[in-house]
Amino acid sequence: MSKQAFLSIQHVDKAFSRGGVTNEVLKDVSLDVNEGEYISIIGHSGCGKSTLLNIVAGLTGVTKGVVFLEGKVVDEPGPDRAVVFQNHSLLPWLTAYENVALAVDKVFARTKTKAERHEWTMRQIELVNMAHAKDRRPSEISGGMKQRIGIARALAMQPKVLLLDEPFGALDALTRTHLQDQVMQIQTELKNTVLMITHDVDEAVLLSDRIVMMTNGPSARIGEVLSVPLERPRKRLELVSDRTYIAARAAVLKFLYERHRFIEAA
């Protein structure tokens, strides 16, 4: 136990019971994540990857097994594991600034003065290039901008692990590309530990240090873990013809579409 990984998911089982019917979602999932690592979890829909993320976030309990973060058991949600939700989940009655400030004011209530908190909030908003729209409400900004504020809110908590739940899933392809580049740049700067759920193979290969591929549910397991030994900073255009990139992409595709094809085609 002395040499434990930064984030350690150990033999996690998860089953949901409803009306006497037990549905096993995850079976014996173990994963060690190092500090500063960018991990993608990829799999077909319904494979329990979101459940796994929620377990790490502390929003869902485990049936069996345990999650450690820096040696401490994770059993409730907290700002050290900030989540960027798939549908941004900004509070619609608050402006972009207020949404970030809500988190900042709560998380740093005791450790920062009011002026420092304001400055910190502004810094996060500037980090995602949203200073120009900080006083707009979520209904007045585009999907990509909402997600940027969602990311700013999560980063503002200075989480030990940043959890991204299909953060770019609801965006159009161009916005997604732009945001991926931005996240990559921020991660290079801040060296966050990131756990990202995705179903986009290119996104996984481009952003990750390691890709965790999950088998189909029920009772999903980690099928394979692929290291992506690409130099950072990574350039999208240069990678298109890079051998390592192509090989990694092929490996993931093979896993998803040959060995673990989604049977009940969605």
Added chain:
Amino acid sequence: MSAPVLKLDDARASKAAPAAEVVAFRAPKAPSPLQKRAGDVLNWATTTLVPPLVVLTLLLLFWELVCSRPGSSLPPPSQVVTDTWELIVNPFYDRGGLDKGLFWHLLASLQRVALGYAIAVVVGVAFGVLVGQSTWAMRGLDPIFQILRTVPPLAWLPLALAAFRDGQPSAIFVIFITSVWPIIINTAVGIRNIPTDYSNVAKVIRLNGFEYFTKIMIPAAAPYIFTGLRIGIGLSWLAIVAAEMLIGGVGIGFFIWDAWNSSNISDIILALVYVGVVGFILDRIVAFIAGAVTRGTANA
């Protein structure tokens, strides 16, 4: 093959050329702010004000025609105005007792409504939050609420009179009991419909119970709560007139009843107009507050 096409283009270009020289528009003068404002007002008048006025005039004309025949049981509008002229021009007179201007009657009714409604808002939102929040509270209370809310407001009045032994608190109780149900039910629905995402956000940043209540729950449920509040204010105003007819004293309801007893049909008609207008204004006020408070919440 390409040559003729080119020629065609040339011909078109040369034809179009002189036109370009002729075009010399004078820049249109930008309307001054005052002009623009006047335009807005005019636009508002034609779209919002004129149609109801036209319809109203037609209705009054029809009424005048129907009721002007000798022996008609109701007075025509012209007769109403002449009969009630004193009440119209002098709403503030007070000759002691029940002989007061309409303003005082309306004020008395509004005070009862304000008090009863205010209690209903506090109790309604509190119970709504309880029922929306806790499954057990919902299972226990919801069926009871569903039955009680169907009891007509006036049916509560005798019971209230028996309990309070006084007209004033009884009327206020009737207002309360009338308007509290839609507030409870709508608040509960609003609380139950708070997206899990919002509560997840609250959990991640570790809001405590009170912060969750003020920063997430109330704003998230606000559109629903205000729907309840709007229905509630409408019902209170409906109930006060009926309740006051029975309890007596100063108030627009009793004024109407009193006018009926002294066969002042014109007074009744005037009072009805006032009741309608005040009810409309009350509804608008709540709607306005709702709009100001829930800005942006409804469409996320």
